[in-house]
Amino acid sequence: MELPDFNKAAYFTKRTLDDRGGGITGEIILWRMKGEKEFKYILDCPFCKEHSECESIEFEKKPYKFRCPACDKIIRIGKLKEALKKRRAIEKKKAAEAAK
Ligand SMILES: [Zn+2]
Secondary structure, X not given: OOOOOHHHEEEEEEEEEEOXXXXXXXXXXXXEEOOOOOEEEEEEOOOOOOEEXXXXXXXXXXXXXXXXXXXXXXXXXXXXXXXXXXXXXXHHHHHHHHHO
């Protein structure tokens, strides 16, 4: 699947995804075009590492979440701020471990 023309996207996000065990093991690109209700995504699942693409998915409300088509685990697109906070905490932890 090709990435959208950013000028025509109403929503676009690219996030790293963690496996809830502290590792950044996946990534998602999620977007919605202007005038459309459905989102599209390209996912590298943090849990099963499968690559999947979806042409049409609808979300009721934030936080956006859906199940990985391969392993059925829930992929949650949290707020960007929270994602950054989480990532910083992980990096801090890693730095602390490396300093031991
Ligand atoms: Zn999966």
